[in-house]
Amino acid sequence: MGRNSRVTDTGIIATQPYLLAMPHPLNSLHNLRQALADLRSNVITDRAFVQTAREQTDLFATLPPKFKTVWLNLLDRLESSALFTEESCSFSQTDLLNSLAMVLDKAQAQLDTPT
Numbered sequence: 001m002g003r004n005s006r007v008t009d010t011g012i013i014a015t016q017p018y019l020l021a022m023p024h025p026l027n028s029l030h031n032l033r034q035a036l037a038d039l040r041s042n043v044i045t046d047r048a049f050v051q052t053a054r055e056q057t058d059l060f061a062t063l064p065p066k067f068k069t070v071w072l073n074l075l076d077r078l079e080s081s082a083l084f085t086e087e088s089c090s091f092s093q094t095d096l097l098n099s100l101a102m103v104l105d106k107a108q109a110q111l112d113t114p115t
Helices: 024-040 046-055 057-061 065-083 093-112
Strands: none
Touching (some): 024 093, 046 065, 057 065, 065 093
């Protein structure tokens, strides 16, 4: 087992116990980063990512309203992109995913900035 793993009396392995100790916004940010990585590697579908992304309300409640506005706009575009099966002249899923990652990076910077 790895350094972050432990076995409880029930035999359940906790692979990332540090997530339980993180404040909700940071936990949400981590979940979004993981879901985005899973989407990029085709582990989950666009639909599953959008559902996960819309559920992370704790994160956007702690950020300035513009973050939520931009994030939801990007999610709407991702949902609309389901009509396209590949990159096209008018749409690039890669660019959209990069934009989502950039919002998460800026959210991280905002959370790391002392108030």
